[in-house]
Amino acid sequence: MEFTVSRSDLVRELSLSQGVVEKKTTIPILSNVLLEASGDHVALTATDLELGISCTCPARVRKEGAGTLPARKLLDYVRLLPEGDVQMKFLDNHWASITCGRSRTRIAGMSRESFPELPQMPEPIATLPMRLLASMISRTSFAISMEESRFTLNGALLVMRPDALTMVATDGHRLAYVQAGGPAAPPSGGPVAVPAGAVEIGEISQAFRALIPKKAMLEIVKLAESAESDTRGHFAGDDNHLFFQVGPRLLITRKLTGNFPDYERVLPKDHIHIAKLQKDEIKSAIERVSQFADERSRAIRVQFSNGEVKVFSSSVESGDSEESVTSEYQGPDLEIGFNAQYLLDFLRAIPQDRVAFELKDQKSAGEMRPFGESIPDQYRYVVMPMRI
Amino acid sequence: MHTYFHVDMDAFFVSVEELYDPSLRGKPVVVGGRPNERGVVAAASYAARRFGVHSAMPLRTAYKLCPQATFVDGHPQRYREYSGRVHEVLQAFSPLVEMASIDEAYLDLSGTERLYGPPLRAAHILHQRMKAATGLNCSIGIASSRLVAKISSDQAKPNGVLWVVPGREAAFLAPLDVRKVPGVGKVTEKNLHALGIRKVGDLARLDDAFLEERFGKWGLALAGKSRGEDAGGWFDTEIGAGEGPKSISHEHTFMEDTSDVAQLEATLSKLSEMVGRRLREQHLEARTLQLKLRYTDFSTITRAHSLGRGTQLDTEIFEEIRALFRRNWRPGAAVRLLGVHASGWAEGEEQMDLLGEERHERWKQALAAADRLRDRYGDSAVSLAASLRGGFRERTHENPAGLPGKKPAREPENT
Numbered sequence: 134m135e136f137t138v139s140r141s142d143l144v145r146e147l148s149l150s151q152g153v154v155e156k157k158t159t160i161p162i163l164s165n166v167l168l169e170a171s172g173d174h175v176a177l178t179a180t181d182l183e184l185g186i187s188c189t190c191p192a193r194v195r196k197e198g199a200g201t202l203p204a205r206k207l208l209d210y211v212r213l214l215p216e217g218d219v220q221m222k223f224l225d226n227h228w229a230s231i232t233c234g235r236s237r238t239r240i241a242g243m244s245r246e247s248f249p250e251l252p253q254m255p256e257p258i259a260t261l262p263m264r265l266l267a268s269m270i271s272r273t274s275f276a277i278s279m280e281e282s283r284f285t286l287n288g289a290l291l292v293m294r295p296d297a298l299t300m301v302a303t304d305g306h307r308l309a310y311v312q313a314g315g316p317a318a319p320p321s322g323g324p325v326a327v328p329a330g331a332v333e334i335g336e337i338s339q340a341f342r343a344l345i346p347k348k349a350m351l352e353i354v355k356l357a358e359s360a361e362s363d364t365r366g367h368f369a370g371d372d373n374h375l376f377f378q379v380g381p382r383l384l385i386t387r388k389l390t391g392n393f394p395d396y397e398r399v400l401p402k403d404h405i406h407i408a409k410l411q412k413d414e415i416k417s418a419i420e421r422v423s424q425f426a427d428e429r430s431r432a433i434r435v436q437f438s439n440g441e442v443k444v445f446s447s448s449v450e451s452g453d454s455e456e457s458v459t460s461e462y463q464g465p466d467l468e469i470g471f472n473a474q475y476l477l478d479f480l481r482a483i484p485q486d487r488v489a490f491e492l493k494d495q496k497s498a499g500e501m502r503p504f505g506e507s508i509p510d511q512y513r514y515v516v517m518p519m520r521i
Numbered sequence: 522m523h524t525y526f527h528v529d530m531d532a533f534f535v536s537v538e539e540l541y542d543p544s545l546r547g548k549p550v551v552v553g554g555r556p557n558e559r560g561v562v563a564a565a566s567y568a569a570r571r572f573g574v575h576s577a578m579p580l581r582t583a584y585k586l587c588p589q590a591t592f593v594d595g596h597p598q599r600y601r602e603y604s605g606r607v608h609e610v611l612q613a614f615s616p617l618v619e620m621a622s623i624d625e626a627y628l629d630l631s632g633t634e635r636l637y638g639p640p641l642r643a644a645h646i647l648h649q650r651m652k653a654a655t656g657l658n659c660s661i662g663i664a665s666s667r668l669v670a671k672i673s674s675d676q677a678k679p680n681g682v683l684w685v686v687p688g689r690e691a692a693f694l695a696p697l698d699v700r701k702v703p704g705v706g707k708v709t710e711k712n713l714h715a716l717g718i719r720k721v722g723d724l725a726r727l728d729d730a731f732l733e734e735r736f737g738k739w740g741l742a743l744a745g746k747s748r749g750e751d752a753g754g755w756f757d758t759e760i761g762a763g764e765g766p767k768s769i770s771h772e773h774t775f776m777e778d779t780s781d782v783a784q785l786e787a788t789l790s791k792l793s794e795m796v797g798r799r800l801r802e803q804h805l806e807a808r809t810l811q812l813k814l815r816y817t818d819f820s821t822i823t824r825a826h827s828l829g830r831g832t833q834l835d836t837e838i839f840e841e842i843r844a845l846f847r848r849n850w851r852p853g854a855a856v857r858l859l860g861v862h863a864s865g866w867a868e869g870e871e872q873m874d875l876l877g878e879e880r881h882e883r884w885k886q887a888l889a890a891a892d893r894l895r896d897r898y899g900d901s902a903v904s905l906a907a908s909l910r911g912g913f914r915e916r917t918h919e920n921p922a923g924l925p926g927k928k929p930a931r932e933p934e935n936t
Binding site for chain 1: 826829844869870871872873874875876877878
């Protein structure tokens with residue numbers, strides 16, 4: 134195999150494979166990227182068996198063929214090359230020689246025979262705006278469980294219906310839910326109704342439901358970021374895999390198996406009390422006060438009273454702190470414990486200026502959502518209190 | 522200057538059995554199981570001890586040494602009940618009481634002279650009260666440190682009192698075997714013997730620096746102990762500081778090693794229930810659960826998992842323990858012993874669960890009801906269905922691991 138590519142094309146496409154190649158080198162071939170030259174391009178493929186990505190670079194192919202090279206080493210080296218053409222030639226012993234300007238390198242590779250075969254993408258069932266998908270991911274992925282043993286919670290649930298796209302993630306303590314499209318159905322007392330069709334959700338030809346692993350979600354965001362802002366991706370699924378085709382790039386992930394919790398039961402049907410807050414005020418207050426929360430539990434107390442919300446913390450080791458912000462709140466006095474990190478995760482994820490914090494009592498889940506005019510989709514964040 | 526009592530019940534399990542069956546009195550009695558059973562002696566009467574039988578010895582060995590002994594099953598519930606009565610007597614005697622195990626306690630009697638008179642008189646009163654309230658004999662060691670009090674109660678046995686007058690601690694300890702020092706077990710004893718150190722007096726003559734170099738921190742503690750000081754961790758907190766247990770665990774050794782998954786998991790379920798019940802009794806919630814697994818060849822693994830929140834529910838404990846078991850058991854390998862260990866008490870703020878909270882609450886109520894049934898009708902009155910195949914007799918040991926042991930000569934096996 135022998136071909137010439139532009140250094141910048143190669144760096145850009147190789148960068149996309151870095152999140153996918155196996156970090157632990159238990160199976161050495163998985164640290165490698167597969168290069169296949171044919172026609173007018175070279176295809177780059179990486180996989181860790183859970184997740185796979187393939188991209189292409191335009192290339193002048195002198196001799197077709199395939200080989201694998203260590204992904205990390207290749208990128209680190211190519212990145213340091215000057216802008217211009219990079220010539221690659223694979224030798225008989227699976228090594229490759231790389232020539233660029235006056236720089237010559239031979240890099241040790243491995244036979245392509247042992248590189249795993251990626252599944253074929255079936256007929257797409259949906260075409261989705263990548264920017265919407267990325268925004269849904271960035272508003273849910275932080276709520277995914279870090280605990281590896283709770284494997285059905287190690288990803289987010291994606292639910293597609295012809296009229297709506299929904300993503301849900303939870304770690305058992307809080308739950309983030311985004312729905313674009315669909316009927317406007319906020320619970321009674323909700324601050325604002327989302328008009329149906331306020332956001333363009335693409336075309337979905339059939340109902341579909343799957344669990345996407347967290348690692349794949351982060352790669353989807355990368356794909357969206359490296360594409361034009363109005364790019365649409367094609368989506369498909371088979372029994373075990375999900376496929377996201379964005380232009381010439383294809384991301385393949387294994388589905389998570391197992392039953393995602395019944396999230397609809399968790400979404401509160403009614404809230405009795407609502408506190409409306411300026412996001413930046415409450416966010417800064419929590420950020421400051423939580424410096425003095427217990428480091429393990431991150432517990433703060435949030436006190437709701439007429440026209441005011443007060444947050445406070447105290448820890449035996451570091452001290453105590455309190456701060457109040459004004460709020461439209463007319464309910465009874467309530468004091469509820471929360472994990473400060475959970476509240477901040479939400480407050481940092483939304484672009485809107487105002488939030489509504491809806492409550493029932495000390496032992497029931499609270500719900501936060503952006504609040505105001507022209508909110509394009511339904512974003513609900515349900516968080517369980519701490520026992521204080 | 523403190524005045525400490527170490528109160529140690531004489532042949533506790535055997536004495537409790539004698540209260541239920543007076544015909545056992547004075548005879549060689551071995552508590553722990555049948556002579557042909559697996560497992561170890563939980564306690565032996567003084568008559569049996571004359572034949573060389575001692576606790577922690579395999580039952581079969583005990584039978585060889587003393588075939589005429591009466592072998593009786595242990596009754597953990599009885600011992601706990603009597604231990605509770607002993608505790609009440611001690612609590613009424615001094616507010617500063619620390620139960621060191623099921624049958625021994627430290628008391629701080631400093632400043633009670635006006636109430637009870639000098640130490641020997643106080644000990645006499647306590648002896649009488651104990652006998653009257655429980656029908657049991659105890660031995661009392663009195664000293665200015667808990668360490669010396671403990672060693673002297675051992676010397677006072679049975680049914681005696683020994684007061685080591687302040688200033689005479691080193692002289693009292695010097696002629697004793699090093700093995701008598703709490704914390705010195707088989708291994709340390711061997712190491713000390715190798716250095717020519719046999720008596721506590723030999724130890725006291727050595728330089729602290731030498732012992733520290735030889736045995737590290739532990740060597741320094743040893744040096745302190747040889748002078749009769751409360752050194753080396755066990756006695757860090759004052760009596761009455763309200764420590765409570767650091768961990769709660771139950772173990773079971775199978776009559777015959779088994780690789781039957783159903784039986785193994787049923788046993789884990791049963792052990793989880795036992796641990797859960799004791800957690801609820803103590804009003805504790807554990808954040809760390811540990812599985813102990815011993816194979817036929819005695820190779821032993823322990824695997825722990827920390828939870829996001831504390832629990833005291835049998836079902837939640839069992840779920841975690843079973844997951845640990847399934848991940849770590851070599852399928853098909855025969856198992857000799859299983860254990861469930863809970864520690865890391867949850868305190869302060871606890872994150873509530875979004876998904877499991879209702880289920881958690883319902884189980885909490887169900888198990889509270891189950892506990893009331895067990896209080897009235899005994900521990901086997903109600904159990905999880907998963908435990909049904911795991912029924913076994915609970916065995917107890919007079920000397921739980923992790924506490925200053927009853928027999929200074931014995932090291933807890935799993936610490």
